[in-house]
Amino acid sequence: MKRNWCTLILGIGLTFSPAWLLFAQPPLGTPDVDDIEYPDDEPPDPAVVSLGKTLFFDTRLSKNQKMSCATCHNPDLGFGDGFGLGLGSEGNRLGRNTPHLYNLAWNVLFFWDGRAASLEDQALGPIEAEGEMNMNLDDLIPRLQKVPEYVEAFRKAFPAEQGRIDKHTLAAAIAGFERTLISDDSPFDRYLEGDAQAMSEEAKRGLALFKGKAKCINCHNGPNLTDNGFHNIGVGDGKDPGRGSILAGVTTQGAFKTPGLRNVVLTAPYMHDGSVGSLEAVVRHYVDAPKQKKNLSPLMVAIELDDFEILDLVAFMGALTDPVEIKPPVVP
Amino acid sequence: MNGKYCGLRGMSRLAGLAVLLLGPASAWSGEISGTISFEKKAPVVGLIYLPGDEGLVGKDGPKLDQKDQRFTKPLVVGARGSKVTFKNSDTIAHNVYAEDTKAGANFDIGLAPPGSEHETDIGWKEGMVVQVGCKIHPKMRAWVANISSRFHQVLEFEKGIKTYDFAFEAPGNLKEVRVWLPRYDPVMVELAVGEEKTVDLMKKGKKYGTLLVKRG
Structure with missing residues (x-):
């Protein structure tokens, strides 16, 4: 989005500097909207996004009409819910932490275990899940069809589909909105553009550690600070197979998706089970040898950081903050 | 245009x-x-x-490398009876697998440490192009084609270019x-x-x- 010659020069400098050559990962950077793989190879119509936003906030999407997507993915809580484990519409605890939604437009697989191959697949999952919104789509479609504002909004958003309200257009609208939740103007991005004052000295030291001896960049790399991969990092009791429940293999057991770190200070608590409350504690998880070692990723090697270095890393993660402000729509 | x-x-x-x-x-x-x-x-x-054309039959199979958390080529071509070599030139472990029942390609080389090489038979249906990926890093994708013809061309498209x-x-x-x-x-x-x-x-x-x- 924001491209100028400063970025180019800095990018070239980073690419060819000897320090950068120490690393062999996709470089950190600002996300490029040209890299988004849209289902139809182009951004959705604004009418689709607007409809998706309204649906995202509508409690009609849950069986008891008490829960919307935004209940758990609360924009004011970093598109999370602040809980360690998510909540279902009946107040029941779920098995994993509610993931944030920042910059999912660049993501590859969705949910902690990657069981959804597209945002469209993901969008319908929690709606239908018995323990979450518990809404049968066969009941939801007529519920929406009874709302004149939705009939009109679907007609505007999906003219090629004759305004049909079905699971495909429903998913396309919600996913279309979610792809607009883009965070790309953090202090780190401004620093990359050439503003040397955009990040504090602590954050700059943290960046060097992030790319260097802390080895964070092994997994948290690329413009969204994620390899979009799945790794067993020894969190929890090892009973949740994670990716291993979706895809067999030695590399998938107990592995969970690497979350992107943009706006990470807003998305506590952390890890797939929400068991870690602060970013400082997250870093200490990697410094202290994990207690759960079964199928541990080979990337989980020993690192040594002192207390000041840990705080520098946290400062760098703070420099990844660019909140996405969402004004809740008027739900019909 | x-x-x-x-x-x-x-x-x-x-x-x-x-x-x-x-x-x-x-x-x-x-x-x-x-x-x-x-x-x-x-x-x-x-x-x-x-x-x-059968000109590639009996020739050495292709090599597909992994580096910087990417496959170094988006597509390689090999003929039936040959093997594709998956190499890991990266600094971290990877994996290569395919699950394409239509093509008859179903393999998983397991954990591939840095520096490792692994050969897999190109035994799936002729003319089929099979997607391979890394289970650890799903964004890594490439394709391996089972084509016997010497008369082929891989077209590597570039971002922003349409023609x-x-x-x-x-x-x-x-x-x-x-x-x-x-x-x-x-x-x-x-x-x-x-x-x-x-x-x-x-x-x-x-x-x-x-x-x-x-x-x-």
Whole structure:
């Protein structure tokens, strides 16, 4: 989005500097909207996004009409819910932490275990899940069809589909909105553009550690600070197979998706089970040898950081903050 | 046509590869050429080939490397009976797997440490292009084609460019041209010498591009 010659020069400098050559990962950077793989190879119509936003906030999407997507993915809580484990519409605890939604437009697989191959697949999952919104789509479609504002909004958003309200257009609208939740103007991005004052000295030291001896960049790399991969990092009791429940293999057991770190200070608590409350504690998880070692990723090697270095890393993660402000729509 | 044009660069690259493939003294009687253009975004890669030749059978198989959390090539071509070598030149462990029941390709090399190499038989259906990935890093994707024909060209598309020219020498007896693009409907065109055809490139029932192909 924001491209100028400063970025180019800095990018070239980073690419060819000897320090950068120490690393062999996709470089950190600002996300490029040209890299988004849209289902139809182009951004959705604004009418689709607007409809998706309204649906995202509508409690009609849950069986008891008490829960919307935004209940758990609360924009004011970093598109999370602040809980360690998510909540279902009946107040029941779920098995994993509610993931944030920042910059999912660049993501590859969705949910902690990657069981959804597209945002469209993901969008319908929690709606239908018995323990979450518990809404049968066969009941939801007529519920929406009874709302004149939705009939009109679907007609505007999906003219090629004759305004049909079905699971495909429903998913396309919600996913279309979610792809607009883009965070790309953090202090780190401004620093990359050439503003040397955009990040504090602590954050700059943290960046060097992030790319260097802390080895964070092994997994948290690329413009969204994620390899979009799945790794067993020894969190929890090892009973949740994670990716291993979706895809067999030695590399998938107990592995969970690497979350992107943009706006990470807003998305506590952390890890797939929400068991870690602060970013400082997250870093200490990697410094202290994990207690759960079964199928541990080979990337989980020993690192040594002192207390000041840990705080520098946290400062760098703070420099990844660019909140996405969402004004809740008027739900019909 | 919409978009940028990279015909000359594409032509020179293709001509160079054709020389490497066929040898400087090749004297094939014809040429396949044309233009492929996309209405929106080009896919990562494509493959154009002429079935009916067996020239790659018995030759060494291709090598697909992993580096910087990417496959170093988007697509490699090997013939039946050969093996594709998966190499890990990265600093971290990877994996390579395929799950394509339609093609008959189902393999998983397990954990591939840095520096490792692993050979896998190209034993799936001929003419099928199989997607391979890394279970640890799902964004890493590449394709391996089981093609026996020496008369093929891998088209590596670039971000922001929508129109590509291609050209390569081909014997006159091979009339059929096939084009494969990921997630697109496969394209088959019969061409007599001097003939030119235009074909829509379709995906999920929608037109996403156009292929103009001619035989000189």
